Amino acid sequence: MEYVEAKEKFISTWGSLGTLWGINKAMAQIQALLFISTKPLSMEDIMEELKISRGNTSMNLRQLIDWGIVTKVLVSGERKEFFTTEKDVQELARTIAKERSRREIKPVIKVLEEVSSIKDDGTEKTKELIKQTKALRELTDDLDALMNKLVNQKQNWLTKSVIKLMK
Amino acid sequence: MEYVEAKEKFISTWGSLGTLWGINKAMAQIQALLFISTKPLSMEDIMEELKISRGNTSMNLRQLIDWGIVTKVLVSGERKEFFTTEKDVQELARTIAKERSRREIKPVIKVLEEVSSIKDDGTEKTKELIKQTKALRELTDDLDALMNKLVNQKQNWLTKSVIKLMK
DNA sequence: ATAAACTTTCAATAATTATTGAAAGTTTAA
DNA sequence: TTAAACTTTCAATAATTATTGAAAGTTTAT
Known part of the structure; x- marks a missing residue:
């Protein structure tokens, strides 16, 4: 299994598992993506990787922040917001x-x-x-x-x- | 709070909580009803109490049996099947x-x-x-x-x- | 103050999941 | 064997939940 396949498998499994800990698919997938990312991602990055709309990304990111699982990070020189998840x-x-x-x-x-x-x-x-x-x-x-x-x-x-x- | 109100509150709360342990509403409500019933109930009883269709009752009872939470009981003199749940x-x-x-x-x-x-x-x-x-x-x-x-x-x-x- | 860059909101729509009900299936009694 | 009593199945439909996308809102730079 190659990196891309493994990554997709992980994200989709974690996504469908969302229900087990009471959150929806998109929310779980965003968290999964951030969890294996080596650096913070922007909304644009997330939309592109998961192929979901801007609105969906925005709403679910906010929920993840509300749960205390995801935090905004400031990347110097960048205007847009970046996000990262608890890695431990x-x-x-x-x-x-x-x-x-x-x-x-x-x-x-x-x-x-x-x-x-x-x-x-x-x-x-x-x-x-x-x-x-x-x-x-x-x-x-x-x-x-x-x-x-x-x-x-x-x-x-x-x-x-x-x-x-x-x- | 009177008996009927308390019973309904319990069944509906337990029902909506179903997701927490990964089962659907009707399934959880049937289990809840059996859980506080003093005697085994028939499909007819369950349909009437929960106001759900025969098909729905049948399918969800089977699932509960499959989970090992509900069992059929034979009531002597009765032709139809009765059901009871683990009480402990x-x-x-x-x-x-x-x-x-x-x-x-x-x-x-x-x-x-x-x-x-x-x-x-x-x-x-x-x-x-x-x-x-x-x-x-x-x-x-x-x-x-x-x-x-x-x-x-x-x-x-x-x-x-x-x-x-x-x- | 203006405009570009970005984020949020939310009504419309799509996707998913649950429910119905009637036909088909099964069991039991006579 | 027949028919009544009962249960299961499943295509159609309803209810719920998730997603989109564009308009409105916000922030920042000049």
């Missing part, structure tokens, strides 16, 4: 995990709390609703805590965690 | 984690392996592609291993894991 995979994973917790998991926990704390009217179905949503809330809470725990340990958090859990 | 949240989480690993994470690891093992032609961009996809492969591998580790400990895996990681 562990830092990247940390950022994504935190954002997903904030955007998706926390709101769900809130709903589960509301639902699980309705008045028990003594009927079987109400008891079941309360019991099951409470269990789900506890699980979600624990998973979220675990994820944040993992992700907040700086340096080699993954390796360390794996070792701890092996014992 | 920890077991449910275990099943989902395993399926996602198998369906999504493993195939991505494979692609990352292929891409990261292309021939190093000495150019900077090739070196960067290899380096970054290798790092991503290691991270993905580790996360997958960690997840499987967590999920394979029977009884109270989550609590135990949280405790271990706190140390």
